[in-house]
Amino acid sequence: MVFNETKLKGAFTIELERFEDERGFFAHSWSAKRFAERGLISRLVECGISFNQKRGTLRGMHYQAAPHGQAKVVRCTMGALYDVIIDLRAGSPTFKQWVGVELTADNRRMLYIPKDFAHGFQTLEDETEVFYQMSEIYVPESSRGVRWNDPAVDISWPETVTVMNERDRMYPDFDC
Numbered sequence: 102m103v104f105n106e107t108k109l110k111g112a113f114t115i116e117l118e119r120f121e122d123e124r125g126f127f128a129h130s131w132s133a134k135r136f137a138e139r140g141l142i143s144r145l146v147e148c149g150i151s152f153n154q155k156r157g158t159l160r161g162m163h164y165q166a167a168p169h170g171q172a173k174v175v176r177c178t179m180g181a182l183y184d185v186i187i188d189l190r191a192g193s194p195t196f197k198q199w200v201g202v203e204l205t206a207d208n209r210r211m212l213y214i215p216k217d218f219a220h221g222f223q224t225l226e227d228e229t230e231v232f233y234q235m236s237e238i239y240v241p242e243s244s245r246g247v248r249w250n251d252p253a254v255d256i257s258w259p260e261t262v263t264v265m266n267e268r269d270r271m272y273p274d275f276d277c
Contacts, residue, residue, distance in 0.1 A: 172235070
């Protein structure tokens with residue numbers, strides 16, 4: 102695995118190191134040791150899958166409030182998506198800044214998302230599936246969100262939004 106830090110300190114894109122031969126390739130997609138060596142949370146307790154039928158579907162921007170914050174590793178296993186994270190760490194030099202990364206089944210790129218970051222994505226193809234690995238269990242009472250089009254963050258989404266649930270559409274303005 103090749104870890105590349107984004108402009109948001111502690112958030113990384115992860116490229117697979119492929120060991121190729123005539124059969125194809127082998128690559129590690131997880132190593133607690135390699136994550137821990139970089140000071141990243143390496144404990145995983147829950148995994149999830151998000152399947153999205155239509156291109157332009159937007160999910161997010163979600164996070165869990167302390168003390169139930171989750172670090173996540175996200176990968177697209179089918180289709181393609183534009184994955185976005187927002188730094189919500191008070192006092193961080195990149196507070197309220199965001200990064201967008203294209204994750205596809207073809208590029209097999211992953212994104213490591215630290216605690217105290219909001220996360221969401223927009224699908225770029227029909228029938229897109231996302232695989233999540235999380236450091237903490239989901240606690241509904243700690244679930245929070247930042248609105249996808251909040252002017253305090255000003256995310257530039259690549260496509261017109263075609264599908265979104267009411268909760269994601271109605272988050273209030275971000276309270277600095």
